[in-house]
Amino acid sequence: MSGASHTPGTPSLDAPEPPTLADIGRAAGSLADRAVFTPLVESPLLNDRLGCRVLAKAEVLQRTGSFKFRGAFNRLSKLNEDERRMGVVAYSSGNHAQGVAAAARIVGTSATIFMPKDAPATKVLNTRRHGAEVRFYDRATENREEMAEALARERGGVVVRPYEDPDVIAGQGTVGLEIASQARRMGIHLDAVLVPCGGGGLSAGTALAIAGASPETRVYSVEPQGFDDMARSLAADARKRNAGGGQSMCDALLMPEPGALTFAVARGRLAGGLAVGDAATRRAMVTAFADLNLVVEPSGAVALAAVLAEAIETSGRTLVVVLTGGNVDPETFSEVLASEEWPPA
Amino acid sequence: MSGASHTPGTPSLDAPEPPTLADIGRAAGSLADRAVFTPLVESPLLNDRLGCRVLAKAEVLQRTGSFKFRGAFNRLSKLNEDERRMGVVAYSSGNHAQGVAAAARIVGTSATIFMPKDAPATKVLNTRRHGAEVRFYDRATENREEMAEALARERGGVVVRPYEDPDVIAGQGTVGLEIASQARRMGIHLDAVLVPCGGGGLSAGTALAIAGASPETRVYSVEPQGFDDMARSLAADARKRNAGGGQSMCDALLMPEPGALTFAVARGRLAGGLAVGDAATRRAMVTAFADLNLVVEPSGAVALAAVLAEAIETSGRTLVVVLTGGNVDPETFSEVLASEEWPPA
16 A cells, blocks of 8 residues: 555655544544534435435535535644645535635635636635635646645645545545444444445545444445446456546546545445446435435435435345535526426336 | 303313423423434525524424424324324325324324315325325315314314414424524524414414523514514514415415414514515525525525515524425426526625
8 A cells, every 4th residue: 555666664655544443533523513413314205115214414414515524624623833824725626625615714724726617606606705715727738636736835835635635534434433323323223325436535434434333334335327436446456447438417426546545445345336327316316305305416416326226235224325415506406307207206 | 362152261172272381392202203303504604694693493304394294293192092093184285284194104093184176296295105195175165174174073083283283383392492402502592583484383382492491582483475464463462364465485374364372372472573575585495505405495495584684683693594394396496596696695
């Protein structure tokens, strides 16, 4: 798990140590009065229709409307005084931007976020409303990671990566810790937890937490079809890239391959990777609207979509699906509502 | 508060005793593992825009998608064995129907619900999915109360009234008890609680609970303009009817006058009644979508609408708005999303 260019046994800045269960516990402590301990939402009617019990971990109710606040805040809570003075830099087309911006305001630092020129206006506006400076880049011609690194070097600030960071993974992992604690309090056994997967920060963190806190529960990553790099990497037990050329409405889940760090945490802990098409994702968004009264963005709905599509055995099981985010514009939402059969069967 | 036709001091079947704070406490006990203890949801960005702190009591996440389950279950949990065998009868065009149907299934009785012929297909379908028998009536030519009473007499069953019932009011009052307990746990002082008002069951119950548990907090009913019978009744300190001829998209809040029992509980406990137009209600639905990721039906959004419209002094205050229900069809929802400025200012 260490890079090739440094002496074995020497800690490398390029290959940080993976987080531990204890790190997730500490992250939960930091987040206690900052993040929302989100509810598990369910609908007996939906359960009847599906023949299983589905508990939706409603991260759409998280601060900034997605789980991304957890990792961002956990990372930013560890800035030293110098770093706080210099400000942080991040790149994101969506939810990580808002998470970093909101966390920066709370810890008292400034945030500069590189966003693509074609990012949804709402996400740009909300990132600014959280107090961050937004800089635009061109997806086709510019490398956002390099731009962010260059700015951070220039300022002496820190880049807050969306998933390749142990503190970010530990922060996202608090989702898994909460799920395990909620199940215990409800006195129920969880057969499986399904987690949307882009770069793998949330699925890795959740798998780590559940492996520690509820080891008989199987954790699955869920990706859009054509972008199932985590599923293929888990199957091959080595990082694999997407073939490319895929199309998906899940704009937050289009990473080409799992992160080195996220994959190191996820392998052996994720039971497998599932993939769903846009049709199931649409149906999941409509189901969340109809049966749960929750607004879920396409990328946030893929775990529920995997249950609707019976991507794993569901009959008689108790399953948690993480609804990761709800930042969707009204045109997309209405278009999805109009395209699906009503009421959802 | 007793009827004119019976001896003073003699309990009358026509004029039941108003519920007490202790009744609400007992209702909370009955509901403990049945109803959802719904979260208070907030958005720091929304708070910034409004210049006040708004906590949304998300009854859209309640079992059956509205607060109505609380009162229905509390009433049905008190059926004796004979009554349970005979089944219950109710009338409703919407959320009370689903609340009674779901509660009936849990306590093991049958439910027959009179619904108007033109009730939304989704509400009819969901009422049936909860296991109830639906019978239709014509709003223009038939009296649903009489039809329900006649059927109940014929069967020896019980009519579950939507609000003129002490057990129903006590059940709805658990919303107020939860709000007070949540505020205590958060260590915050609540200036006001705003509650959508149709027949007055929820506003009366909530006012009763808050008067006991958080007496410095002011509770307001919120009604659609043209249907502000509770507001006018409170102002006159006597039950007043709507003038008639009003138009509103809030189909669940169109009662002509407060119930005798609900008004008896509400008077002196509600600080006043507010009224909002459809424009503010639409804005509230879009705000709940954009800032809270919650699906709210028109009638469920009027308390938030009152804050947006500054129907009371809000600056610097901490306010709870009850989002009472989310059972809205996709056409209406999309139409509202399309009609409003985006993003909401």
